[in-house]
Amino acid sequence: MNVAGPVRARPVPLSGRRGRDSIGGGAPSSDVDLYLDTPAFELSLDEFEEYALARLKVLRKIEEMKTRNLPPDAFRTNLDASIKTNLTTTQPGDSKKPDPAASKKLDVASHFILRAAYCRTEDLRRWFLAQEVRLFRHRLDGLAGKSDALRDFLARNDFDLDRVPRGEKDRLSKKLMSVPGAPNPVEFHNAEYYKVPFTQALDLVSKRQCYVEGGLAYVPLANIVSIVAAKFRVSLSKSLALASSVFGQVAHDEAARIGPLLKSMNQQYTGPGAPNAVVGADGQEVLTAATVDAMAAQSMPLCMQQLHTGLKRDHKLKHQGRLQYGLFLKGAGMTLEEHTLFFQREFTRIMTGEQFNKQYSYSIRHIHGKEGKRATYTPYSCMKIIFGQPPQTAVEHHGCPYKHYDDDSLSALLGKLNIGNVGERDSIMALKKEGQFQLACAKHFEVAHPSAASVEGVTVDGVGNHPNSWFQASVSYHNAKSGGAPTIKGGDVKMEEAGMMKLEAAA
Secondary structure: OEOOHHHHOOOOOOOOOOOOOOOOOOOOOOOOOOOOOOOOOEOOHHHHHHHHHHHHHHHHHHHHHHHOOOOHHHHHHHHHHHHHHHOOOEEOOEEEEEOHHHHHHHHHHHHHHHHHHOOOOHHHHHHHHHHHHHHHHHHHHHHHOOHHHHHHHHHHOOOOOEEOOHHHHHHOHHHHHOOOOOOOHHHHOOOOEEEEEHHHHHHHHHOOOOEEEOOEEEEEHHHHHHHHHHHHHHHHHHHHHHHHHHHHHHHHHOOOOOHHHHHHHHHOOOOOOOOOOOEOOOOOEOOOOOOHHHHHHHHOOHHHHHHHHHHHHHOOOOHHHHHHHHHHHHHOOOOHHHHHHHHHHHHOOOOOHHHHHHHOHHHHHHHOOOOOOOOOOOOOOHHHHHOOOOOOOOOOOOOOHHHHOOHHHHHHHHHHOOOOOHHHHHHHHHHHHOOOHHHHHHHHHHHHOOOHHHOOOOOOOOOOOOHHHHHHHHHHHHHHHHOOOOOOOOOOOOOOHHHOOOOOOOO
C-alpha cells in the first residue's frame, strides 16, 4: 500500500521548495524533518495502522505533558523516552541497536498518515498542528546545542538567512550583548548572528530575546530555532488546509482500504487500558461482574464512580451513560460475557430478563464489536467527555464531574467520599474553578494515591488525560502496596450514594 494515500493522488507539499531531509530526498540525516516530500514506499495495511498509532502515542504524550505543566527538563526527558519507545526501530537481532533508516521511514510515514487523518476538520487540524510543532521544536532544540549540526540542517534545507557581517556585528556588539541570554564577551567573538524581518521572529521579540533595528531582528544561531519552528508551523498549516480539500474524494476512493481507518484515527485509544490489560499480580483479570463493585470504590476515577453509583441506585443508565461507562469497562478489560452479566444483574431488578435482552443486550454486543458494522470502539478520553454532551437531568450520570457539576455539589461530593483532607479538597476545587478540569482529576489521583509516581510498577502517564489510564494506575498502585493481587471481598460494595446528587450543567 502506498503510504501517500490521500495526498499522493494530488500532491500536497509542505511548501513549494524541495527539502533534502525527507525520505526520497537524499540520505537520511538527523531526526529533524520538514516533511517536504510525500514518501513513495509501500506499507501493508497492518503497518499503516501500526505506524500511525506509534506516532499518535507520542503526540498524545506531548498533549498530556502540556496539560500537566511539566517543567522543561521533565518534558524533554519524558518526550525523549516516548520517542525512543514509539518512533525508534532497532536492528534485527539486536534490540539495543537503533536502525536509523527504518526509524526514519517510520517517522516520515507516520507523519504523513496522521496528516491525512487529521486534515478533516478545523479542530483536528489545530490539534495535530500544535503537537507536531512541539515535536519539531523539541527535536530542533536538540540541534541548537550543536552549532555545526544546526548549521548543517539549515544549509541542507536551503533556509534563506542573512548572516550578519563581522563589521556590523562589532558595531552592534554592545546592543547585541545587552539582550537577555546573549553570549558572554568571550563567546560573542565566535558567535554567528543572522538578521531576519522582525515579523519572522515575533516569538523572540515578545520575549525580548533579540535586538531589533530597522525592521530587522538580529538573532544568534542558537535562537534560530524559534524562526525555523514558526516557518514549519505556517507551512504545515497550509499543507493541512490543502489536504482537507481532497480528503473527501480520497476517502471515497479508498473506502474499502484506508478510508475508515483515517476517519476513525483520532478516536483510536492508545493508552494502557486495552482489553484485558488490567490484571492482578496473579495474572487474573481484575474487572469482572463479581469484582466491579469493589474496583469501582477502590480504583475508578470520579466520573466512572458516579456512573457506577447511578447504575447501582437506578438499576439502569441513559444512553450516553451506557456508552461512556460501557466503553470504559471494555477498555479496562471486562469481557463481553462479564459486561452482559453485570448489566443484566442490575437492569433486571426493574425489568424482566426478556426486556433486557430485547432492549439492551444488542447495544452491549455492539460496543464490543460483535454487531452492526463490527467496528472497534474505543473508550472516551477526558477531552471527549469534557467537551461532549453534558447531562441534562438528575437521572443522567455521564460527563465529567469537574466540568459539569456546580461548585457546591462537587465540594459536597468530595467531602462525602472522604477524598483527602480539607486543604487537599480545596486544592482540587481551586483547579475546578480555574477551568483546569483534567488537573483537578489528576490532583484527586495524587491525593488518593500518595507518592504513586515513586512506586515501582506504577505508571501515572495519562492520569487526568484518560479514565482508563487513571484506573490502570490505581490498580497497579494498590497491587504494589498490597504485595499481590488486589483483594476483592465477596458481596456488593455499597458506594457513597449520598454523592449522587442533583447536578447543574455548567456552561
